[in-house]
Amino acid sequence: MPVSAVNTFRLRSGVNAEQFERFSADLDRPTCLAFDVVLGFEVYLVEGEGTDVVEIMTVSSWPEWERIRDSSPELKPVVERFDELVEPGSVTTLLTRKSPLPQEI
Helix, strand or coil: CCHHHHEEEEEECCCCHHHHHHHHHHHHHHHHCCCEEEEEEEEECCCCCCEEEEEEEEEHHHHHHHHHHCCHHHHHHHHHHHHHCCCCCCEEEEEEEECCCCCHC
């Protein structure tokens, strides 16, 4: 069953939403979506205070994604740029699964 990781985080001081959007559109999402295990990747900018970005990445297997995330050289520039843009310690991840519709239970 697919798993969706819901990530929330704040941007570093001095980083604006447009910088993150460019990174997300040009590097992060295309690189991640190139892996077969990644089924979807959506990014939302938050209006308000406390959290700046919500990302929802759906994968076919969380252990497989962790293996790829931690060992693929293609992801090194993604991780480096993410670390430049995102406030350290602000990332929270919730692993979720879609609740079935009544007729699917």
